[in-house]
Structures are given as structure tokens and as C-alpha cells.
Amino acid sequence: MRELGASMESLSLETPTVRDGLVDVTALFMEMGKKLKPETIVKDSKFNLFDGTHSLEVNNEKLDSTMIQLTPEELQFDVGVAYGEELDASTDDPSKLDIVIAISDRLLRSIISWLNDYQSLPTTVLSCIYVEHVLKYYMMDENADQNDITCLETGDPFYDQVLNSIIIAVCNFMGFMYKVLTAGVIFEEEDLNFNHMGLNNFSMLPGINESLRALEVSRTYLDNLLDTMPSHDSKINRLRLLLNVTETLIKFEYLVDCSSEQGEQLLNVLETSAKSLIEQGPFSIPPPLGAFSMGIQRKLTNQFPPKKLIEPKFNFAGYIIISEHVKLVNKLKTLNTAKDIFTFALYFNKLSQKHVLARALFSLILIKPDQSILNKHSIIDFLQMHLKEISGRDWIIGEAIDYELQGILQEAGNVLLEFYQNAAQNTCRYRQGYNRQILLWDSLQAQLESKSSDISVSQADIDTVTGDKEQGSVFIYVCASWVYIMKLTAMTEFILKGFELDIYKPYESFSMYWYCYCLQLHLKDCLEKLINLVSDKMNSIYAINKKMKKLKAGEKKENVRKQYRHAMDSIMPDLKESTCTLSLLLKKCEIHRALCLGEVLQFAILRSYQLIDGEIGNKLIVSNRKLLHDLRFKTFSSIGVPELPSYDVFKKTLSDFTVQEPLFDLKMEKTLKCITNELTVAEKNLAEIIALLEENSNSSEDFAGYDAVKNETHDYYDTISKSIMEIKNNVTALVKNHNNYVHDKGNYEMKLTKPDKASPYYVVMDMVEKRSHHKT
Structure with a gap:
């Protein structure tokens, strides 16, 4: 301090500065600052940063409310x-x-x-x-x-x-x-x-x-x-x-x-x-x-x-908006099955964020303080209903299941509640919720898979129709498959929501869409296995009828006949409904798979014409390309199944998709044909879903959930249809105008755009003039 005092005394005001009456002491403080040790200026025990900054508000008309x-x-x-x-x-x-x-x-x-x-x-x-x-x-x-x-x-x-x-x-x-x-x-x-x-x-x-x-x-x-x-x-x-x-x-x-x-x-x-x-x-x-x-x-x-x-x-029109949105949530009370409630949760807040009152009431109406669902189902019963939707079987979850498995199922129920609560969140919080759920679903899947090798089969696990004593392992398989489906769905939503929120840079779009495409392949495989499982169960019931025909008339044949009738009346309808549910999920999966591949190929076309790279430019100072990639995929790095491909695999895949000489034009033609075929697959599955919903609308109890959110569901699929058309048109335009873009490459850049009324999950990769892009 003495040194500071002496230095201050040595300063002179004789020569006017730029600001009259002020002295520039910058050099002095900079010199003294060099002598300080870092730890001495981090925090003084007598100084509170919050109070210190808060004091700046005093007597400031813009910050001090007492003024x-x-x-x-x-x-x-x-x-x-x-x-x-x-x-x-x-x-x-x-x-x-x-x-x-x-x-x-x-x-x-x-x-x-x-x-x-x-x-x-x-x-x-x-x-x-x-x-x-x-x-x-x-x-x-x-x-x-x-x-x-x-x-x-x-x-x-x-x-x-x-x-x-x-x-x-x-x-x-x-x-x-x-x-x-x-x-x-x-x-x-x-x-x-x-x-x-x-x-x-x-x-x-x-x-x-x-x-x-x-x-x-x-x-x-x-x-x-x-x-x-x-x-x-x-x-x-x-x-x-x-x-x-x-x-x-x-x-x-x-x-x-x-x-x-x-x-x-x-x-x-x-x-x-x-x-x-x-x-x-x-x-x-x-x-x-x-x-x-x-x-x-x-x-x-x-x-x-x-x-x-x-x-x-x-x-006052705002009250009409509140009424309309809350009326939609009020329909939730009329639903009874897990499939209907799941469908409602999936679509009611999907395209446009509903009013805060409606979203708050959704959670309060659906999940009661005792964690019952709509005051109708316990969380374990609700979980059991979800399992039945994909297997067609009533599973007895109670004393028949060992203590450890009960704990896993209770945990699964809690994660399921998180899924439903997340459905009502605001747009940004929605993606955050999936980020957390991914890890929870992955943990559950790991626990169930380790449990599958150590399942104690009890009387309740025996199939009453066929007498099969392997149902304990089947139950674990169904549980693990359902958890896997929920996890893959969460991962898909997490990735695609990022495009809606403009989180990704253009150069990242290939990696995100290709990884999402891979997830759809895993989901498709899981759904097809479940369809085969349900089909095998249906065939086992049909086999009872064949067995009955071979028996001679008598008490034994009559018992088999009763067994067959019971199976056809009580079990077969559930199996058919599960087949329908799984088929619908498979069609949705195919739509996402085809669109993601279409996006990947759209990016590949731009890269083939050297209009964009799959990596950030060469302006990095304190980072590198691999680090940025790893940070983007950090959410998935700890996931056991499916395993996250390495950075080198992403790079190689992009290279494989890129059209190169020789025979460039022929390869590009095949790429365009591939995009057309994939988008046709998406259109076909989309048309089948819409036809199925229209056919059963207002006439089938199995589609009550869709009826409750009918407008929202159709609006969602309309955006998917518009995205298919927009991607088709954009690819055609890119190929047609590529010479202009290549010739004047310095004045163009790729921009991810979301066309009006199209799905915000599937962007169009536009080439825009840099001047007009910066103006916007």
C-alpha cells in the first residue's frame, strides 16, 4: 500500500488528459497486478460477490426499485x-x-x-x-x-x-x-x-x-x-x-x-x-x-x-385458448387402457406447446399423490398394462415374482411416470427430460438382462393355455424389450428435438441423422422379434385346434375343446390387438428410418458436390473436431445397448455415402433413386397409418386414445407428409442447381431450414446466399 501511495503522489495533473480532471492509472494497476498471486485475488473472506454486485443497484434508477x-x-x-x-x-x-x-x-x-x-x-x-x-x-x-x-x-x-x-x-x-x-x-x-x-x-x-x-x-x-x-x-x-x-x-x-x-x-x-x-x-x-x-x-x-x-x-380470447387446451386434457379422464393414455401423452403437446394451465392439469389429472393413474390403476398395474400391449398376455405381478424383480419393476414404474410427466413439459424442458430418461431406461435394461439368467419360475409363470413352464424367462424378455423400446424412443426424440430447437450446426446434421437411422434399425429388429413372439403364441393356440381334431370323441377331446374356446375367446383378441399395436409401432419406425436415411443422403449429395463438409471448418483454436463430436454425443457415450459407434466409424460412414469418381453421374443417379425409394417407403407407411386411424375412428374402443387427440394426431402426420414432399423437392433442386452453387461456392452456404407446416424434426438442407443468410 505504501508503494501505491508513493506512486499516486508522483502522478501529476499538469498535463491535461483526454478526459479533463482524470488521471490514467491503468499502467500502474496492471504493473501491480502482475505482482499478485492468483489465489490472493480469487476471493477475500470479507467480500461477498452477490452483495457486492447487488450494491451496484443502489441509486440506479433502472435497477433500484426503491427509486x-x-x-x-x-x-x-x-x-x-x-x-x-x-x-x-x-x-x-x-x-x-x-x-x-x-x-x-x-x-x-x-x-x-x-x-x-x-x-x-x-x-x-x-x-x-x-x-x-x-x-x-x-x-x-x-x-x-x-x-x-x-x-x-x-x-x-x-x-x-x-x-x-x-x-x-x-x-x-x-x-x-x-x-x-x-x-x-x-x-x-x-x-x-x-x-x-x-x-x-x-x-x-x-x-x-x-x-x-x-x-x-x-x-x-x-x-x-x-x-x-x-x-x-x-x-x-x-x-x-x-x-x-x-x-x-x-x-x-x-x-x-x-x-x-x-x-x-x-x-x-x-x-x-x-x-x-x-x-x-x-x-x-x-x-x-x-x-x-x-x-x-x-x-x-x-x-x-x-x-x-x-x-x-x-x-379475452385468451380465455378461449385456455378453455380449448384444458378441454383437451379433460378428455384424459375418459381413457382406460395404457395404449390410449400413452397415445394421448404422445400427441397432445407434440406439435405446439399447450397452455401452461393445460400442461399443469395433465400431470395432476393423470398422476395422483399416491402415484395411482387416473385414480384407477396402481403404478404396477399400469406397468403391467403396458407389457400386455406388446405381448398380448396378462402377467401376474405380485407374490409370484421374487423380491429383487419386484424392485426392478417398481423402478420401471417410476421411470414410466417420469415419461408421462415429461410429455407435458415446455418445449425446451421436454428434451432435457429425455436426456435423463435415457440413462434410467438403460440402467433398467441392464438389470433385466442380468436377471434373465437367474429367474425363478413359479406356478404363476406357467402358461394356462399351453402348460409352458418357460414363461418366467418370457416375462423378463418382454419387460426388457419394452424398456428397450422406451429407451430407443427417448433417444430418437432427444436427437430429433434438437433440430426443432436449432441446437445443431449444419455440419452436424449428418452425424445426428445417421445415428438416429441406426437407432431405428435397432428398434425395428426389436419390434419384429416381439411380433414373432406374439405370432408364435397365436400359432400355439391354433395348434390346440389341430390337436383336438386328431382326438377321438370323449372327455379328453371335450376338455381340449373348452381349452381352445377359452383361448380363442379370452386370449386371442389380446394377441391380435398386440399384433396391431406392434405393427403400428413398426410403421412409425419405418417412417423415421426412411426419413433419417433421406436426410443422410441429402447431406451426402451436398458433400459430393463439395458444398459442405461433415466437420467444422479449420477455425478451431482451443478444441478439435473429435472433441466436439464426443461432446455432442456425450449423452449416449455411457449407453450399453446399442453401443455408440466411434468417431472414426462416423467419418468412414460419411465417406462411404459421399459420391466420388469414377462414374460420378451414375452413382449420383443411384443416390437419387435411393432417396426416392426411401421417401416412398415413408409415404406408404404414413398412408397406412392414416387409413388405419380413419377406419377405426369413433368406432373402436381400441383407438379411444387417438380419438381424444384426433386433430393433434392428424396435424402431426400432416407435418410428416409435408416434410417428405419438401425433402423430395429440395433434393431435386440441389441436383438441378448444383453447378451454380459449385461455380460460386464462396457466396453460398448450407442452412438448415424448417419449412412452414412441415415437421420441425426433419429439416431441409438449403443452399442460401451468405448475404441474405446474415441479414436474417
Whole structure:
């Protein structure tokens, strides 16, 4: 420090610097910094980095919420005053009814800004001074009584009854959303901004039933008012509609356990009320100045920079969106089989991210606190149903299975629940969920395969039709196969979702699509083996009939006849249904396989014309190509089966796909023919799937899951169809225009594009001018 002092004294201000009055001490500090040891500047025990940076916010208008300047109207606003004139007053000034409508109208529109537009609570719902008052009354006032439903005391029923009931109901709805958030069904910031400003003890609020009774009293008051003041019927009816919307919001918590019919009725009320409000148009009278304020950001616990209030648009259409999306999830309650529930989960949130309320309710409706499914099936029973879907057999999972295997199956059930919860996540979290599931499925598969060599066969494992005592090993095989299918599906989704999220660079597209193609080959092999297993079972039943025909009439033949009839009536339908399920899965697999190979060949064409390489350019300084490749495939590096090909295998495969001399034109022609053939395979399987769904729609209980998400399913397959067409057209264009691209290679680059209405999983590899690409 003495050295620093001496150096500072030696500095002179005689010569003006660029900035008058300042001295450049950069060189001095740089020189002193060289003498410091690294460990001495990492962290001082007396210095807290967070507090240090937080202190920079003080007296900064953009960061310090205590510097928010409130208007006189905001400072003087009093919730104890009934603003507005009496209804029968002969004046043009807004009446108390007008003011209550204006406040309620904006508050309900603010909820849409919060939920649908991902705005924060303090800039929307909590900006309402009445909401702040009610929350503080119940959460901060030690004398507050939960049973006391009256928080406003203006002496006017429009405020003390109607507005009061709406405000408390909105607070209850916030409490429900907070409960959902803390339960981990949805995520802070990603799905919902819940900066509660320290007002988060929602259990102190009056209960939902008390709030509903208050709303009903308000409705009765307005009904009586209609009889006495019919001249104000349009405004009174508007306020009644706002009451209806508020009531449905508070009843959303009931949607978790109510019947499908009750849920439908509730959502119809919300949708009808919102449409009526839209028909009436925006309310012409604004809330009084100060009713919505930034004051709560200044006065209460606020760890975020100040934000200006969000002026909500006339957005009651947002409630219609909520109703439509929640209605879709409400259909989940009508489903009974694992196949139907699986189908629903697969498609309802697939193409477009559903509303946060719908996604939250999906998990709450499907998986109960005791981990039962729809309050109908235990997790083990649900797992058993999944196994039956691919094997056609009822497996007895209970005391017959040894203790170790029970533990494995319980773990499988838990991972299955993760799969279903992940189906409702936001687009980015969805891929993260699969990243975790891949390892869990792989661990389960390894445990089951090691168990297959040490299975104790019990009486329950004996096939009642054929007397086969090897069913214990068959059960393990079916379990392992199902887990393998789920793992390969997770790996496929993880890879392809990366294209939708624009995670991959153009040069990585070959590696990702080729690896995904390899996964489809493994999946195809697994599905075909299961189909053969089910087919063998069906043949064993048909063999009983042949055996019966060879027997002479008598008791033995009659017993065999009964055995055959029982098998045909009770077992054969399940086997046929499993065959249908597996065939459908195989067709989907073939579509993905063909499209992935089409993408691989699309890349190979570009590389053959030397328009792109399969590796990053030569601008690497602190890394290398192999390291980047290994980082991209790190998720799969610890997977046992299928084994991840080495980096050299990826390079060799790309080289094998690349068309080279001699006979370049002939080889390119074969490549184009191969792409055409593969895309034709995809089209054929796609047409068969759509035909099967159309044939069984609304007529077969086996396709109830597809019927529940019929529009979403067809939209998904429409995007696949569009992708097939886009890839075809692009390949044709690439070959046709390759001379232009090659001749002017320096001005073109490959870009991964996602055509409108095509599947975001399957990109088009466009050659675009670098100038236009950079402009976008």
C-alpha cells in the first residue's frame, strides 16, 4: 500500500488528459497486478460477490426499485373509498358500477397477460392495488380472520360485495397456481413468472368454498339490481360475465378430480362468457388512476429490477385458448387402457406447446399423490398394462415374482411416470427430460438382462393355455424389450428435438441423422422379434385346434375343446390387438428410418458436390473436431445397448455415402433413386397409418386414445407428409442447381431450414446466399 501511495503522489495533473480532471492509472494497476498471486485475488473472506454486485443497484434508477416514482394519484389512492357516482345520479361522470367493471375487466385481462404472454405478476395481477390490499390483509395482519370474507369497507355493495368477491377469488386462483408451481409440475420463469413479492402464504386466504359463496351472493345482488334498474342491464350483464369468468378460474382446482362431464360444463361456461365479452367489445371507461400501480414493486420484497406495468390488450380470447387446451386434457379422464393414455401423452403437446394451465392439469389429472393413474390403476398395474400391449398376455405381478424383480419393476414404474410427466413439459424442458430418461431406461435394461439368467419360475409363470413352464424367462424378455423400446424412443426424440430447437450446426446434421437411422434399425429388429413372439403364441393356440381334431370323441377331446374356446375367446383378441399395436409401432419406425436415411443422403449429395463438409471448418483454436463430436454425443457415450459407434466409424460412414469418381453421374443417379425409394417407403407407411386411424375412428374402443387427440394426431402426420414432399423437392433442386452453387461456392452456404407446416424434426438442407443468410 505504501508503494501505491508513493506512486499516486508522483502522478501529476499538469498535463491535461483526454478526459479533463482524470488521471490514467491503468499502467500502474496492471504493473501491480502482475505482482499478485492468483489465489490472493480469487476471493477475500470479507467480500461477498452477490452483495457486492447487488450494491451496484443502489441509486440506479433502472435497477433500484426503491427509486420508483409514484404519481400523486397512486400515493393517494384509498381502497376504503367507493370511487364513482351513484347509479341514479344525473351526471356524466362514471358510476360506481362503471368503476367496478373497469377494475374487474382490467384485472381479468391482466391474468391473460400473466398466463398467456409470460408477463410477471407485479406488472399484471399484483399491480392491482385491491389485490395487494387483500393479500396483505390476510397474510400480514395478525388480526385477520380467514372466515371474514369482507376485506373492503367502503360502505358501497358494488365494492364491498362484488369487487371484494372478485378480488378474493383471483387471489385464490393465484394460490392454486402457486401450489402447482411448488409441486414441480411447471417451472418458475420457464412456464410462469411468479414473483410474489413476499406474498406467498396463500393458505391464509379464505377457502375456495367461502370464495364461491361470496361470488354467488354478488350474482344474486346483480340479479336483484337488474329487476330494479333495467336501464343499466348491459353493464350489469357485463359484470355478471366477469363474475362467471372469475368463478371458473377459482374452480380450476376442481378439474383435477371432477368427472369429465363436469369439467366440460365448467369450461363451456368460461368459453361462452369470454365470447360474450368479446362480442360486447372493450369497455370504454378506464379504471381510476392509481388502481393499478408500480407501488407494490417499491414497497414490498422485490429482488428484481423495476418493470413498467403491462397495459393488457382486449385479450379475452385468451380465455378461449385456455378453455380449448384444458378441454383437451379433460378428455384424459375418459381413457382406460395404457395404449390410449400413452397415445394421448404422445400427441397432445407434440406439435405446439399447450397452455401452461393445460400442461399443469395433465400431470395432476393423470398422476395422483399416491402415484395411482387416473385414480384407477396402481403404478404396477399400469406397468403391467403396458407389457400386455406388446405381448398380448396378462402377467401376474405380485407374490409370484421374487423380491429383487419386484424392485426392478417398481423402478420401471417410476421411470414410466417420469415419461408421462415429461410429455407435458415446455418445449425446451421436454428434451432435457429425455436426456435423463435415457440413462434410467438403460440402467433398467441392464438389470433385466442380468436377471434373465437367474429367474425363478413359479406356478404363476406357467402358461394356462399351453402348460409352458418357460414363461418366467418370457416375462423378463418382454419387460426388457419394452424398456428397450422406451429407451430407443427417448433417444430418437432427444436427437430429433434438437433440430426443432436449432441446437445443431449444419455440419452436424449428418452425424445426428445417421445415428438416429441406426437407432431405428435397432428398434425395428426389436419390434419384429416381439411380433414373432406374439405370432408364435397365436400359432400355439391354433395348434390346440389341430390337436383336438386328431382326438377321438370323449372327455379328453371335450376338455381340449373348452381349452381352445377359452383361448380363442379370452386370449386371442389380446394377441391380435398386440399384433396391431406392434405393427403400428413398426410403421412409425419405418417412417423415421426412411426419413433419417433421406436426410443422410441429402447431406451426402451436398458433400459430393463439395458444398459442405461433415466437420467444422479449420477455425478451431482451443478444441478439435473429435472433441466436439464426443461432446455432442456425450449423452449416449455411457449407453450399453446399442453401443455408440466411434468417431472414426462416423467419418468412414460419411465417406462411404459421399459420391466420388469414377462414374460420378451414375452413382449420383443411384443416390437419387435411393432417396426416392426411401421417401416412398415413408409415404406408404404414413398412408397406412392414416387409413388405419380413419377406419377405426369413433368406432373402436381400441383407438379411444387417438380419438381424444384426433386433430393433434392428424396435424402431426400432416407435418410428416409435408416434410417428405419438401425433402423430395429440395433434393431435386440441389441436383438441378448444383453447378451454380459449385461455380460460386464462396457466396453460398448450407442452412438448415424448417419449412412452414412441415415437421420441425426433419429439416431441409438449403443452399442460401451468405448475404441474405446474415441479414436474417
